[in-house]
Amino acid sequence: MFVDTVxxxxxxxxxxxxxxxxxxVLAIFFALNFTNSLFGEFLRPVIGDPTExxxxxxxxxxxxxxxxxxxNLFAISFFKLKVQVAIVWLExxxxxxxxxYSFDLKMSFIQSRIPLMITRxxxxxxxxxxxxxxLATVIAIIGAIAKxxxxxxxxxxxxxxxxxxxxxxLLLQLFLIYxxxxxxxxxxxxxxxxxxALSLCYGAYMTEIFRAGIQSIPRGQWEASxxxxxxxxxxxxxIILPQAVPIIIPPTGNQxxxxxxxxxxxxxxxxxxLMYLARTLGQRDFRHMEMLLTAAMIYWALTIVLExxxxxxxxxxxxxx
Amino acid sequence: xxxxxxxxxxxxxxxxxISLKGVSKWYGDFQALSNxxxxxxxxxxxxxxxxxxxxxxxxxxxxxxxxxxxxxxxxVSGIELHERMKDIDVVRQDIGMVFxxxxxxxxxxxxxxxxxxxxxxxxxxxxxxxxxxxxMLEQVKIPEQADKYPEQLSGGQQQRVAIARSLCMQPKxxxxxxxxxxxxxxxxxxxxxxxxELAKSGMTMICVTHEMGFAxxxxxxxVFMADxxxxxxxxxxxFFNNPQHERTKVFLDQILK
Amino acid sequence: MNIKFGLKxxxxxxxxxxxxxxxxxxxxxxxxxxxxxxxxxxxTDANWAPFSYIDDDGVMQGFDVEVGRxxxxxxxxxxxxxxxxxDVITAGNWNMRWDVSVGSMTPTASRSEVLNFPAVYYYTPxxxxxxxxxxxxxxxxxxxxxxxxxxxxxxxxxxQGNLDMLxxxxxxxxxxxxxxxxxxxxxxxxxxxxxxAGVRNDGFIDSVPMIQGAIEAGxxxxxxxxxxxxxxxxxxxxxxxxxxxxxxxLARIIAEMxxxxxxxxxxxxxxxxxxxxxxxxxxxx
Numbered sequence: 001m002f003v004d005t006v007x008x009x010x011x012x013x014x015x016x017x018x019x020x021x022x023x024x025v026l027a028i029f030f031a032l033n034f035t036n037s038l039f040g041e042f043l044r045p046v047i048g049d050p051t052e053x054x055x056x057x058x059x060x061x062x063x064x065x066x067x068x069x070x071x072n073l074f075a076i077s078f079f080k081l082k083v084q085v086a087i088v089w090l091e092x093x094x095x096x097x098x099x100x101y102s103f104d105l106k107m108s109f110i111q112s113r114i115p116l117m118i119t120r121x122x123x124x125x126x127x128x129x130x131x132x133x134x135l136a137t138v139i140a141i142i143g144a145i146a147k148x149x150x151x152x153x154x155x156x157x158x159x160x161x162x163x164x165x166x167x168x169x170l171l172l173q174l175f176l177i178y179x180x181x182x183x184x185x186x187x188x189x190x191x192x193x194x195x196x197a198l199s200l201c202y203g204a205y206m207t208e209i210f211r212a213g214i215q216s217i218p219r220g221q222w223e224a225s226x227x228x229x230x231x232x233x234x235x236x237x238x239i240i241l242p243q244a245v246p247i248i249i250p251p252t253g254n255q256x257x258x259x260x261x262x263x264x265x266x267x268x269x270x271x272x273x274l275m276y277l278a279r280t281l282g283q284r285d286f287r288h289m290e291m292l293l294t295a296a297m298i299y300w301a302l303t304i305v306l307e308x309x310x311x312x313x314x315x316x317x318x319x320x321x
Numbered sequence: 322x323x324x325x326x327x328x329x330x331x332x333x334x335x336x337x338x339i340s341l342k343g344v345s346k347w348y349g350d351f352q353a354l355s356n357x358x359x360x361x362x363x364x365x366x367x368x369x370x371x372x373x374x375x376x377x378x379x380x381x382x383x384x385x386x387x388x389x390x391x392x393x394x395x396x397v398s399g400i401e402l403h404e405r406m407k408d409i410d411v412v413r414q415d416i417g418m419v420f421x422x423x424x425x426x427x428x429x430x431x432x433x434x435x436x437x438x439x440x441x442x443x444x445x446x447x448x449x450x451x452x453x454x455x456x457m458l459e460q461v462k463i464p465e466q467a468d469k470y471p472e473q474l475s476g477g478q479q480q481r482v483a484i485a486r487s488l489c490m491q492p493k494x495x496x497x498x499x500x501x502x503x504x505x506x507x508x509x510x511x512x513x514x515x516x517x518e519l520a521k522s523g524m525t526m527i528c529v530t531h532e533m534g535f536a537x538x539x540x541x542x543x544v545f546m547a548d549x550x551x552x553x554x555x556x557x558x559x560f561f562n563n564p565q566h567e568r569t570k571v572f573l574d575q576i577l578k
Numbered sequence: 579m580n581i582k583f584g585l586k587x588x589x590x591x592x593x594x595x596x597x598x599x600x601x602x603x604x605x606x607x608x609x610x611x612x613x614x615x616x617x618x619x620x621x622t623d624a625n626w627a628p629f630s631y632i633d634d635d636g637v638m639q640g641f642d643v644e645v646g647r648x649x650x651x652x653x654x655x656x657x658x659x660x661x662x663x664x665d666v667i668t669a670g671n672w673n674m675r676w677d678v679s680v681g682s683m684t685p686t687a688s689r690s691e692v693l694n695f696p697a698v699y700y701y702t703p704x705x706x707x708x709x710x711x712x713x714x715x716x717x718x719x720x721x722x723x724x725x726x727x728x729x730x731x732x733x734x735x736x737x738q739g740n741l742d743m744l745x746x747x748x749x750x751x752x753x754x755x756x757x758x759x760x761x762x763x764x765x766x767x768x769x770x771x772x773x774x775a776g777v778r779n780d781g782f783i784d785s786v787p788m789i790q791g792a793i794e795a796g797x798x799x800x801x802x803x804x805x806x807x808x809x810x811x812x813x814x815x816x817x818x819x820x821x822x823x824x825x826x827x828l829a830r831i832i833a834e835m836x837x838x839x840x841x842x843x844x845x846x847x848x849x850x851x852x853x854x855x856x857x858x859x860x861x862x863x
Contacts, residue, residue: 220420220422225426226385228486243427
């Protein structure tokens with residue numbers, strides 16, 4: 001968003017807002033009732049046994065939490081924007097860690113399974129996603145050009161394709177391919193079936209992104225190219241697509257991130273990717289949360305890597321134009 | 322300079338480079354051009370003027386078939402332009418066009434904009450294309466901007482690059498579609514100077530413009546259009562001093578006020 | 579799971595389809611393929627300790643897996659495991675993706691419409707489990723309550739009152755649940771049950787050894803009453819690619835493993851009680 005040149009007073013520095021906020025937060029904390037959690041334990045010296053502290057205990061816990069919360073916000077409001085962002089990120093991350101910690105995780109269990117999660121699970125996940133991303137991109141380029149063409153067949157096929165594959169749940173497509181193709185005599189194993197489903201589904205979404213990207217290039221670019229005697233293929237390759245790429249990148253990056261996570265659907269076909277192992281490895285010892293949280297962190301880390309790559313590419317195109 | 326073969330056969334000064342007979346065009350029910358007859362000879366400079374909506378831009382855009390006409394015939398150097406033709410790109414290579422909104426390629430530098438045509442379609446090798454591009458940028462007096470991107474230039478500079486880009490293709494005819502209308506007033510002169518230079522070098526030019534000073538100085542003939550028709554055409558002298566039609570007089574009154 | 583492998587099989591399926599009018603493979607085609615390829619593809623669960631699970635090194639382990647390995651060994655070929663979802667296996671129509679299911683499948687009338695059951699190899703009791711704090715003390719106490727189980731399992735059929743086991747000991751429907759929650763696997767039920775009695779469910783039904791394992795892992799759950807029923811557990815092959823030769827070979831190997839007690843030995847190794855004693859589930863009731 002484009003920031004105005006006039007700075008408004010910070011809402012947090014207005015007494016009325018602070019009081020309203022405090023009361024609202026107090027009501028929320030009171031409703032959620034943290035008396036029986038860790039916070040209640042902290043206040044044991046004041047309220048006695050948390051389970052028997054009743055209304056007073058519940059109110060006291062809520063009040064203390066509210067004061068901490070509001071003071072925290074108030075303090076952060078005095079920092080510069082970048083510092084604010086860093087502090088809030090850190091605090092949210094610590095809250096997430098506390099959430100994970102509350103499951104009484106057995107670290108040695110995680111350590112013993114992580115090598116398999118990475119060598120087998122992460123590898124398979126990346127392998128499936130990477131091939132699917134390449135195929136989906138190819139499909140999307142062809143689909144977008146077909147959708148913009150004057151050829152009736154090309155337009156009909158591509159619009160039917162995008163309509164169908166955007167219209168069906170990915171899991172359903174996966175089953176249609178895995179169970180349906182063998183009936184026609186085309187044997188597909190689990191991994192190729194997953195790659196096919198992901199490529200077709202995301203190819204359909206990306207077809208629309210690419211089409212919109214190509215259409216957003218002003219008509220004048222086509223006319224100037226034609227006036228110079230360029231043929232269609234040349235215009236597309238050298239003039240239109242290079243200009244469409246920076247427009248296409250942010251939504252395409254989103255699709256890549258979504259696809260990375262949707263590759264977990266391959267687990268229903270018994271493919272030993274990250275999600276499958278996360279669900280399975282904790283089974284013998286009935287330690288499911290350990291594996292699920294480990295997989296969560298790996299997926300998150302992967303996504304951050306993709307986000308950084310996307311930001312880099314966007315930056316590169318920004319410098320160029 | 323003529324190191325590549327051109328696609329349009331050479332004309333003598335007497336035969337028309339472009340000829341239109343009975344050309345009409347509709348946008349839906351609206352008739353944009355009606356029954357246009359026009360001939361343009363080699364090295365001739367034509368200025369087309371008229372009130373907005375008179376069809377002058379449509380007419381010039383029909384000459385390289387950026388727009389399709391529905392009735393009548395258009396010949397460029399004897400080649401008829403029609404919807405089934407195979408080699409429109411070959412004809413277009415010999416017709417340069419300058420647009421109101423410049424239409425430079427924003428992802429290419431000024432130099433690359435100028436090299437693109439010769440290198441990609443004429444098959445001129447890169448070093449030769451670069452040599453020619455620099456020569457043309459010198460002709461339009463901005464060789465020092467060669468490595469910048471279009472958006473770093475002023476409007477007037479961009480339009481001069483657009484002219485240089487067209488000239489790099491060594492066209493036989495140059496079309497100008499309101500080349501100064503999108504410019505700030507102080508930049509109009511630099512573009513017009515470039516066009517005057519070009520006219521002096523003997524280029525065949527067809528210009529849609531409201532710049533009557535330029536028309537008076539350069540044009541061999543002025544074509545006045547209104548409501549999709551050619552109302553009158555005449556030498557500049559006659560056109561300005563002795564307009565024949567009432568509509569022409571009204572237009573001149575308004576524009577020269 | 580490589581593509582080349584799939585293509586080879588596709589060729590066989592296609593050829594078989596072309597040669598035979600009724601679309602089923604020629605007798606012996608699957609077994610011939612196993613021998614020719616020197617590999618027995620075995621479908622089993624990876625999420626059902628102690629029957630079958632993945633160990634720390636990424637290798638399949640468990641009773642079913644050991645039985646599968648032994649069958650392949652006696653067939654003279656390599657064993658390879660594939661782990662599709664349970665309902666994908668029971669649905670039949672395998673298209674030769676795998677040759678046999680060694681996954682503790684109970685023969686039922688409905689399953690026998692799409693699968694063959696060449697050999698029963700052991701028998702387990704199925705039982706109900708509830709949270710240790712649960713007020714329920716008898717099976718009848720679960721009537722009208724929410725019971726969790728694995729989707730497409732015999733336990734689900736039991737809860738629905740339509741368990742059509744073949745060649746099984748007689749049993750009675752002792753529980754009429756109010757709501758049945760069918761999840762992907764039994765361990766998800768155990769996870770829900772341990773949250774407390776009546777939180778997500780009032781109890782679940784699964785195989786006794788599985789419940790035993792959860793209790794040993796410290797889950798706050800206990801057995802409720804006597805086992806509800808005893809189920810024979812069998813190998814399964816695809817009826818769509820009917821291959822009497824393969825079925826006969828599988829039956830022969832199981833009979834051999836029973837008579838030389840290797841099957842009993844595997845059971846004793848894998849099924850241990852809390853008191854350290856072992857169970858031989860391979861003996862029929």
